[in-house]
Amino acid sequence: EAQVTQNPRYLITVTGKKLTVTCSQNMNHEYMSWYRQDPGLGLRQIYYSMNVEVTDKGDVPEGYKVSRKEKRNFPLILESPSPNQTSLYFCASNLLGQGAGTEAFFGQGTRLTVV
Amino acid sequence: KQEVTQIPAALSVPEGENLVLNCSFTDSAIYNLQWFRQDPGKGLTSLLLIQSSQREQTSGRLNASLDKSSGRSTLYIAASQPGDSATYLCAVRPNFGNEKLTFGTGTRLTIIP
Numbered sequence A: 001e002a003q004v005t006q007n008p009r010y011l012i013t014v015t016g017k018k019l020t021v022t023c024s025q026n027m028n029h030e031y032m033s034w035y036r037q038d039p040g041l042g043l044r045q046i047y048y049s050m051n052v053e054v055t056d057k058g059d060v061p062e063g064y065k066v067s068r069k070e071k072r073n074f075p076l077i078l079e080s081p082s083p084n085q086t087s088l089y090f091c092a093s094n095l096l097g098q099g100a101g102t103e104a105f106f107g108q109g110t111r112l113t114v115v
Numbered sequence B: 001k002q003e004v005t006q007i008p009a010a011l012s013v014p015e016g017e018n019l020v021l022n023c024s025f026t027d028s029a030i031y032n033l034q035w036f037r038q039d040p041g042k043g044l045t046s047l048l049l050i051q052s053s054q055r056e057q058t059s060g061r062l063n064a065s066l067d068k069s070s071g072r073s074t075l076y077i078a079a080s081q082p083g084d085s086a087t088y089l090c091a092v093r094p095n096f097g098n099e100k101l102t103f104g105t106g107t108r109l110t111i112i113p
Helices: none
Strands: A004-007 A010-013 A019-025 A031-038 A042-051 A054-057 A076-078 A087-094 A110-114 B004-007 B010-014 B019-025 B030-038 B044-051 B056-059 B062-067 B072-077 B086-094 B107-112
Touching (some): A004 A087, B004 B086, B019 B086, B072 B086
Antiparallel strands (some): A042 A054, A087 A110, B030 B086
16 A cells, blocks of 8 residues: 555654654655644645755754655654644655656654653 | 635535635646645545646545636535545645645635534
8 A cells, every 4th residue: 555654643752852753655756755734834844855865955944854865764853852843744755747646645644742 | 935825714514515615826837736635633635636737636526626827726525424524725736846735724624414
């Protein structure tokens, strides 16, 4: 089954304690990205990657890091989480280019609370 | 900068009615437009994808249309059911640079039994 898998689904952590949210896709997609969703602000892109070892900032990258060492994996790293990073996070992937089969697939979401 | 607007922000209709959700976007340079459904606190479920060259797509009781030149899309839901209650999001993907999705803020739909 084609899917994007995020872990963990729920996470409560304390300010400053480094954490990683994993994301993996099984569709051989080139493009992967992270979004955060906040009430009233909608979904905003944090980082994206157009292929292995190619990553770039989205709209709200401050406080986050990513890596793309393998095509299927795109972890999100919060080196020193702060309460303003409390949010619902989504990983997404899709094929690049235009045409059939280029829809974006989303993970189940990770609800992060930083206290 | 692409902006996506969804009106209304919330909608309540009796079960069985047909309804239309609206999505408008400011930049017509898009690859495609995708409609999603999101249940409270849950993930995004893709409903329909319309390529920029297409006018509409259908899946069961759902029909989505796209008028790229006017920057508009509609999601038509026929014979609504209580299980259709959710937030519906539209998102557009540009045909250049970072292919990020730009989302609207959604329409929260409630179907009244």
